[in-house]
Amino acid sequence: MLPGSLVLALPDWMIALGEGKICPDPEQRMRFVVDLSRRNIEEGSGGPFGAAVFEIESGRLVAAGVNRVVPARSGIAHAEILALALAQQRVGCYDLGAAGMPGHEIVCSTEPCLMCLGAILWSGVRRVVCAARGDDAGAVGFDEGPKPVAWVEELARRGIEVVRDVCRDEAVAVLRAYATGGGPIYNARCGAADRV
């Protein structure tokens, strides 16, 4: 039989984390996400990226994700993809902006790569909050892909606000700690399943 089910699991240490969590303050939301990215490398459970979906008004945490590419053997297992898909499954709709639903935002420890930018477009979130810049990820070797130069404006044109540089220094410190620690910088397009 062909493989019929895709299963992507978060690391065990995340499961009990954050249930019932409410973060009214935007910086508090980002600190939660940067903490996820840091803990993910400390636990050896993936790359230095975290993301979470919150209800914008209430600050209620809906779902969270961390990068799981290497341990989950899945190039799509970016933090944003997991947070968005888990949030959609939790609310029971592919559209987090559906009528009658509270507005949602995604909070990301690093600006989205090309794939995650697309996933954000289709997700229904109304706001994207970022800590580290794409260039910060590039500086330690990660490739963001050929994103439109005006990606912030492209999202704005579709009714999605972008807030940048929230807790940027803390997130950059996690990226650097990962690179300094010799964590794998996977850029699969280069054809090498290890450091490039």
Add this chain to the structure above:
Amino acid sequence: MLPGSLVLALPDWMIALGEGKICPDPEQRMRFVVDLSRRNIEEGSGGPFGAAVFEIESGRLVAAGVNRVVPARSGIAHAEILALALAQQRVGCYDLGAAGMPGHEIVCSTEPCLMCLGAILWSGVRRVVCAARGDDAGAVGFDEGPKPVAWVEELARRGIEVVRDVCRDEAVAVLRAYATGGGPIYNARCGAADRV
């Protein structure tokens, strides 16, 4: 507890399909994929898109996917995302271009959207074969997102060849049949969980 596992399943009718399938001929591979897209709308199991990962040389089918956005309640459940992620889990590595592995290609019934373009970049495939153009999907209302105009060249620059217009007419016929049949054209960024 926060949601801890993402599960995306293919429709039941696909499970027994294609096991042990070998398609030496590139057109035969595309016909298999366009048939998936057609059957997906006939069965009411998702949108009019199919994709599959093959070993380039042998023509062995590794994994296949169809669009499952609406039934799976997941904006990331595009055919390409499922085919790539299932192939990666089957070979046991996030990188389908890893050393010692046969070269892989993805065959898509329609050119990839922005998200899937990113997923292709990170997947390790060496070739992308497409039937319908992005504009064909746009003509029935689907949004491909702000892809780089020179996306084919962007892939080429990263060692990924793109082959276009294979069985394009057959794939366009499926897109039109879906739109004519009133299938949902989900563009979640518009904030409506139904037809826009």
